[in-house]
Amino acid sequence: MLKTLAAGLMLLVTSIPALALEPARGPVLLRVSGAITETNTTAGVAEFDRTMLLALAQRDTLTKTPWYDDASTFSGPLVRALLEAVGAEGSTLRVIALNDYQAEVPVRDVLDYEVILAMSRDGKTLSVREHGPLFIIYPFDEHPALMNENILSRSVWQIKEIVVE
Numbered sequence: 001m002l003k004t005l006a007a008g009l010m011l012l013v014t015s016i017p018a019l020a021l022e023p024a025r026g027p028v029l030l031r032v033s034g035a036i037t038e039t040n041t042t043a044g045v046a047e048f049d050r051t052m053l054l055a056l057a058q059r060d061t062l063t064k065t066p067w068y069d070d071a072s073t074f075s076g077p078l079v080r081a082l083l084e085a086v087g088a089e090g091s092t093l094r095v096i097a098l099n100d101y102q103a104e105v106p107v108r109d110v111l112d113y114e115v116i117l118a119m120s121r122d123g124k125t126l127s128v129r130e131h132g133p134l135f136i137i138y139p140f141d142e143h144p145a146l147m148n149e150n151i152l153s154r155s156v157w158q159i160k161e162i163v164v165e
């Protein structure tokens with residue numbers, strides 16, 4: 001029990017023994033590479049299709065954002081759960097968008113806050129046109145101090161890849 005707790009606290013300092021990752025069967029929405037212990041390709045990358053992303057621990061976040069007029073409910077996996085699934089060992093996430101925009105998200109952020117990789121808004125799947133397929137959403141309304149330029153620059157939309165560094 002104590003051991004489990006200690007292991008939890010050591011998250012990302014040492015690797016978390018994650019369940020083996022099955023290969024993606026559907027279209028790959030996200031590639032995770034870099035300092036990870038769990039992969040499902042020969043290239044040392046963890047690829048995720050929609051079903052695999054939905055199998056991770058999910059959260060809803062009701063919040064206003066600079067991108068939509070009204071508060072919206074965003075849903076998707078906790079970034080924390082994704083990092084556990086790949087056995088992430090780094091301290092920074094390089095988050096890369098379809099247009100190659102990149103931002104560095106400190107792993108600390110996703111441990112401190114319930115940051116999600118939003119796949120839908122108000123129950124509707126995010127298309128690429130609507131910032132999808134994956135959009136980093138911080139719980140702004142729960143923690144108003146997060147609404148600042150630093151955090152906004154980490155709010156990457158149209159995410160295709162995360163490199164753990």
Ligand SMILES: Nc1nc2c(c(=O)[nH]1)N[C@H]1C(S)=C(S)[C@@H](COP(=O)(O)O)O[C@H]1N2
Nearest residue numbers: 066067097101149152153154155156157158
């Ligand atoms: N994919 C992608 N995500 C991105 C950006 C971008 O250019 N491309 N810009 C970031 C920055 S620097 C900020 S401040 C906010 C800005 O959102 P806005 O351009 O809609 O105001 O989104 C962030 N997410």
Ligand SMILES: [Mo]
Nearest residue numbers: 149150152153
């Ligand atoms: Mo920005």
